[in-house]
Structure formats: C-alpha cells, structure tokens
Amino acid sequence: MDIAFFGSSLVSAYWNGAATYYRGIVRALHERGHRVRFYEPDAYGRQQHRDIPDPDWAEVIVYPGEGDDHALRMVDHARGADLVVKASGVGVFDALLERAVLDLQGRSTRVVFWDVDAPATLDRIGHDASDPFRALVPRYDLVLTYGGGDPVVRAYEGFGAQVCVPIYNALDPTTHHPVDADPRFDGDLGFLGNRLPDREARVEEFFLRAAAQLPERRFLLGGSGWADKPMPANVSYLGHVYTADHNAFNRTPRTVLNVSRESMARYGFSPATRVFEAAGAAACLITDAWEGIELFLEPGSEVLVARDGDEVAAHVERTDAATARRIGEAAYRRVLAEHTYAHRAAQLEALLEGHAARAPLAESVA
Template identity: 70%
Template structure:
C-alpha cells in the first residue's frame, strides 16, 4: 500500500465560509484527498473577520494553521514549513499577500515536489490579467507545474495555455455527501424560491434581473434571500431577507423552499462551464434548482429533467408559477441521483491524483 502525499495548501479559509464562497469547495476536495490517504495542511490568514465567524472547528481530516495578516513574519514561517511538502498549492483569492504568495511558493520547488496554482475564480483572474498586461502573475504562470481551476472548461484552459501554462485542468465543483444531504424541512426557510449569495459588484445586476424581477412578477409568492451585504438594499415586499446563512443551515434551506435559484456572477456566465458550489449543495439536498443559463450546464445536470434553466427573470417567474410540489420533488431527486453517481468530491479527488500523479491509499471511484 503506497504512502499518501503531503500537501501544503495556501487558501482563503477552510474553517469559515464568511465572505468566502470557496469554503465548500476546499472542504470537499481536501476531505476527499484525506480519505484517499493524503495529508493536507491548510494555511489561512486571520483576515476579514473569518476567524470570528467560524462555522466549523478544526477538522480531523486536515491540519489548519492560521497566520497573522499583520506583517509577513508569520507567513514566512508557514512558507518555510511548507518547503518539505510533496505538493505546494497556492489558491487564488487568499485576500491578503496574494502577489507575495504567487511568487514565493515557486521558490519552494525542489527535486521531487510540485508547485500548483489552484484558481478558484479563473474567470476573474484571467480578466484581471487581460485588463492589466503588467500584472506580475502573467510572468509566473509558465513556472507552475500545474494550473488547476474549479471551472471554466475549454475557454479557461485555452486562455491559460495562451499565457504559457504548462498544463491547465478544470477540477469542477462537486457534492460532499458528508455535509450536504436531504434533511427535514424547516419553517424558517419555507417559500416558493430561495436564493443564497453574497452581494458582489459583478453579481448584483444579475440578482436584480433574475431574482428580484421574478419576485416583482409574482407578488403572491414568497421569496427568500440569504447572504451578506443585502441589508441596505430595497427589496420587494414578498422577499424575506435572511442575512448570512451559516453552512449548517444550508441543507434546511435547500430542503424547505419549493425551488432554489442559482445565479452566476458576470465573469462565470461569460466563460461558462462553471457551476457554482451552490448548485451541488442544493442538488445534494434533493432541491429543485432553477439556474440562469450558462454554457456547459448540460455537462453537469440535464436541463428540464435534473435542473430548470432560465434566460431572464420572466422565465424564472414562469418556472416558479408552473412548478408543482410533486414536479419539484421529481426534479430534485433526479439531480441528487446524478450528482451522487458522477459529481462527488471523491470523483474530483481521483482526478487530482491522476493529474498530479499522486499515489492513493484510498478507494478509487469513477471520475465524472
């Protein structure tokens, strides 16, 4: 039986989903890698009040090291410790010291290890470099052994290759059945349509178009809005604002509303092939999902059978108006079966092993 690899992972946060949409992705991938025999140390900064809004204790499937964001001394100690790892990962969007980390992790390369850039928001990273030819990360892209992304498909792969990437492979979002699964309905989250997402500049216009427009067209229906930053936003009277919804309540929300809405950010909608973590969370709970249209949706869930697709707020409203309870449950169950068979983080971890050539001591599952 082969020995698993030691992986040093520099990311935004594993233990807090507060203003950190990548948390579910990190948790799913890293837990699955642990179950396959690998040993992950996750280095995260004490920033953005995430440590004050933790939604989990340090897990037994990863070692978590929190370093101070005040000065670089603590970070330098983490980098020195990571020097002995078999794989060193710099994730995008850490939020502090990103430019420093992008360069410094490359200095940890030695004979027998690999240095990986894992882009959890490839559309934003690529658009940033396109707008700024002097972006220092441009020169670093060819030096990484691998570029992994959590979405984007061929458009993202081609863009990274054009920048000189040695290899670029999407490792898509997925379901972690340990954390997202069907539960009993909760009266707090009963409604006709629920949307969960933080208020971000490149998402707000699409939330207005797909969610708030639909609410205005269905004044007799109950809409639920969860996420940070919406408190001072004028909302239709039939929209209940929930505030930040902690991850331990996501299953209840997904199992209580008649349908759950997914809205992609502008950049992800343009690149396509980027289903959000919310899609798999909701599918794992057996929710009926309505999504704004994006290229490649059919690679993950079958439109009309496992997910409903809308091109406008009017189409969202039409779906909600036509959706009966039995039809909602049928679509939700079909989505659940699809993601369990093809789109779990065990499938994604197997793909990571294949790409990086890592030995596994766990049970391999078919890759989606």
C-alpha cells in the same frame, strides 16, 4: 502525499465562497490517504465567524493577516511538502505568496496554482501586462481551476501555463444531503449568495425581478451584504446563513435559485458550489443559463434553466410540489453518481500521476 495548501479559509464560509469547495476537496484527499496542511490568514472576520471547528481531516494553520513576515514564515513551514498549492483569492498576501511558493519547487516538490475564480484572474492579467502574476504562470508545474472548461484552458495556455485542467465543483454527501423541511425557510423560491459587484445586477434580474412579478409568492434571500438593498415586499432577507443551515435552506422552499457571477456566466462551464449543494439536498434548482450546464445536470429533468427573470418567474409559477420533488431527486441521483468530491480527488490523483510521467518538474523553468 504531503500537501501544503494556501487558501482563504477552510473553517469559515464568511465572505468566503470557496469554503465548500475547499472542504470537499481536502476531505476527499484525506480519505484517500493524503495529509493536508491548510494555511489561512486571520482576515475579514472569518475566524470570528467559523462554521466548523478544526477538522480531523486536515491540519489548519492560522497566521496573522498583517505583516509579510508571517506569510513568509508559513511558506518556509511548508517546505518539504510533496505538493504545494497556492489558491487564488486568499485575500491578503496573494502576490507575495504566488511568488514565494515557487521557491519551494524541487525534485520532490511540485507547486500548483489553483484558481477558484479563473475568469476574474484571466480578465485581470489580460488587461494588465505588468500584473506580476502574469509572468509567473509558466513557472507553475500545473494550473488547476474550479471551472471554465476549454475557454479557460486556452486562455491559461495562452499565458504560458504548462498544463491547465479544470477540477470542477462537486458534492460532499457527508455535508450536503437531504434533511427535513424547516419552517424558517418556507417559501416558493430561495436564493443564497453574498452581495458581490459582478453578481448584483444578475441577482436584480433573476431574483428580485422575478419576485416583483409574483407578489403573492414568498421569496427568501440569504447571504451577506444585502441589508440596504431595496427589495419587493414579498422578499424575506435572512442575512448570513451558516453552513449548518444550508441543507434546510435548500430542502425547504419549493424551488431554489443559482445566479452565476457575470464573469462565470460569460466563460461558461463554471457550476458554482451552490449548484451541487442544492442538488445534494435534492432541491429543485433553477439556474441562470450558461454554456455547459448539460455536462453536470440535464435541463428540464434534473435542473430548470432560465435566461432572465421572466423565465424564473414562469418556472416558479408552473412548478408544482410533485414536479419540484421529481426534479430534485433526479438531480440528487446524478450528482451522487458522477459529481462528488471523491470523483474529483481521484481525478486529481490521476492527473498528478500522469503529469509526473509526461512532463519534467518546473524547477528547470525559471
């Protein structure tokens, strides 16, 4: 299958939380014999902060981040693909691409909208009846999301989606895996995440408040945008942590933290890439509470769950090194058995084959 994929960036995780997800899915599809061309704009400094060179498992096509004509030429370049994917959150040209890729639908080409932030998209179109994407939803052959479960599926179906299916985040064990500890990341709790409006208050609660309660413990904060944020003295701010250091960052502290964005926590069933990166490194993960966590990791034995900063602090205080190691190793076994991108790619193949068998192409919907 020849796949044309329009996304934010495959080669840079800089201000691009979907990078791990894209890389895992695309690599797994390549390993199953599919050809992927990934179209990404030169925007937000991502090309200047690449984490990886162009991979041998995808053709990366970078186009200028200004000028509609460049984006339209990329759409025309994708003509003839068996599957065209428009991901959410490209960051530039989103509305144009969402409309233009639908012109590629044909008897041998299906067009999919792949939403890597379904809560944000659904909240936006739910509050604005004039949002141009709202009228386009029924025209896509398929809507995929990287999380959200039944609440997201029902919401998309309410906007007329023909079929909506979550393809959850997962682990790429060739990229995220256990490594030796790195003294740079010694500490009691590490958190890695960019500063975003609908995450900041939750980071204050689950991370900074917990740090303030345990002044004798060392807390590590990695990610972009936090430099001017007031922090307790026991928090070490590391700035942007490149992908090559994620395994060591996850593996070295006694525990690591996942903090969902507010919208993801509200919809539930939305494990961040961070969850699987940490589990893949056999880290002892503490996550904020959200509905559906038990579908991915078993609370208490494979992950620790906290409802607020007080519970995060309690987990950090009472989880000794042996317990942390046992929880991390159990999580690692679970994700290898059930939650790799190879599992997700197989799910996508089965979905496309089944969808082709039971539903006509969307070329008849216009």
